[in-house]
Amino acid sequence: MPKEQATKTLTCPVETTLKIIGGRWKVLIIHFLLNDTMRFGELTRSLNGISARTLSKQLRELEADGVVHRKDFGEIPPKVEYSLTPLGRSLEQVLLSMEAWGSTVEKQRTKRKSS
Amino acid sequence: MPKEQATKTLTCPVETTLKIIGGRWKVLIIHFLLNDTMRFGELTRSLNGISARTLSKQLRELEADGVVHRKDFGEIPPKVEYSLTPLGRSLEQVLLSMEAWGSTVEKQRTKRKSS
DNA sequence: CGGCATCCGACTGGATACTG
DNA sequence: CAGTATCCAGTCGGATGCCG
Numbered sequence: 105m106p107k108e109q110a111t112k113t114l115t116c117p118v119e120t121t122l123k124i125i126g127g128r129w130k131v132l133i134i135h136f137l138l139n140d141t142m143r144f145g146e147l148t149r150s151l152n153g154i155s156a157r158t159l160s161k162q163l164r165e166l167e168a169d170g171v172v173h174r175k176d177f178g179e180i181p182p183k184v185e186y187s188l189t190p191l192g193r194s195l196e197q198v199l200l201s202m203e204a205w206g207s208t209v210e211k212q213r214t215k216r217k218s219s
Numbered sequence: 220m221p222k223e224q225a226t227k228t229l230t231c232p233v234e235t236t237l238k239i240i241g242g243r244w245k246v247l248i249i250h251f252l253l254n255d256t257m258r259f260g261e262l263t264r265s266l267n268g269i270s271a272r273t274l275s276k277q278l279r280e281l282e283a284d285g286v287v288h289r290k291d292f293g294e295i296p297p298k299v300e301y302s303l304t305p306l307g308r309s310l311e312q313v314l315l316s317m318e319a320w321g322s323t324v325e326k327q328r329t330k331r332k333s334s
Numbered sequence: 335c336g337g338c339a340t341c342c343g344a345c346t347g348g349a350t351a352c353t354g
Numbered sequence: 355c356a357g358t359a360t361c362c363a364g365t366c367g368g369a370t371g372c373c374g
Contacts, residue, residue: 117321118246118314124324126241128367131233144336155368160337162367170327180374181335191327194320199233201316205309206232209239212285212306243347259356273347275357295354297355 121198124169127162129154131202134188134195137172141187171195236313239284244269244277246317249303249310252287256302286310 125131129151136142136150148159163186166172171192177183188195240246244266251257251265263274278301281287286307292298303310 116247116250117318117325118250120321120324121317122241122246126237131237132231135231135233148336153368155370156337157339157369158367170324176336179335182337182374184336191324194323198313198316198320201313202236203232205313206235208309209235209285209306210232263356268348270348270350271357272349272359276347291356295355297354297357299356 124166124171125195125198127165129158129162130166131199133159133162133166134171134192134199137186137188138193138196138199141185144184144186147186166192239281239286240310240313242277242280244273245281246314248274248277248281249286249307249314252301252303253308253311253314256300259299259301262301281307 125134132151133147136147142150144159144163147163148154148156151159163172163174167174170189173187173189173192175185175187177185240249247266248262251262257265259274259278262278263269263271266274278287278289282289285304288302288304288307290300290302292300
């Protein structure tokens with residue numbers, strides 16, 4: 105039985121960050137959770153096309169890395185809420201700088217196409 | 220002949236950034252090139268353990284994405300220098316914020332271990 | 335509703351050998 | 355020196371089906 109374990113520390117903090125947020129849907133998940141606490145089903149609908157297994161895995165990894173908090177209400181029918189930890193919320197600055205840079209790349213590409 | 224093509228634009232600028240710098244060695248390559256223009260062999264030695272094929276591929280991708288500039292001197296023996304484009308240099312802010320966040324993660328992990 | 339188990343295909347990156 | 359060609363292994367994420 106493989107116990108969930110947090111991403112291994114690499115030599116460089118930048119790579120640590122990359123390992124944690126580098127998953128296919130992770131920045132999107134974080135993006136949504138920055139606005140709201142959300143349930144599993146809400147996330148499934150927001151992340152158009154993600155499968156339950158994949159969403160589950162990404163969330164467990166984020167949880168293991170201390171970015172996401174999982175609150176299980178232990179009810180029937182099941183109810184689980186996901187939110188960001190303080191560490192997760194502190195990722196906003198990183199995402200903002202990445203978004204700013206990504207935007208300049210996209211602008212540059214548009215210019216190249218029209219030239 | 221498979222033409223090198225830049226990473227496809229995704230819905231979100233953050234994912235664009237991730238696609239471009241998400242490769243196994245890319246942030247390290249950028250890190251070194253922020254300090255210096257470097258030759259292929261220098262990079263090989265700096266990135267301990269990377270194979271020629273892998274380094275070549277990562278560099279071509281970074282070049283296709285407009286981050287790295289490749290200058291071939293066309294001499295025998297071959298001499299090629301790699302440097303960052305202005306766009307590549309503008310990544311420094313992104314790497315700094317990622318490094319800052321990654322450091323806090325590592326500190327937190329250390330605390331957890333010692334508790 | 336919120337998962338987990340199983341199976342699987344695609345992609346990435348590594349090892350090795352060879353070349354202009 | 356700076357690659358390319360070939361082959362291969364590990365990982366990631368998707369599809370599907372089942373369950374409490």
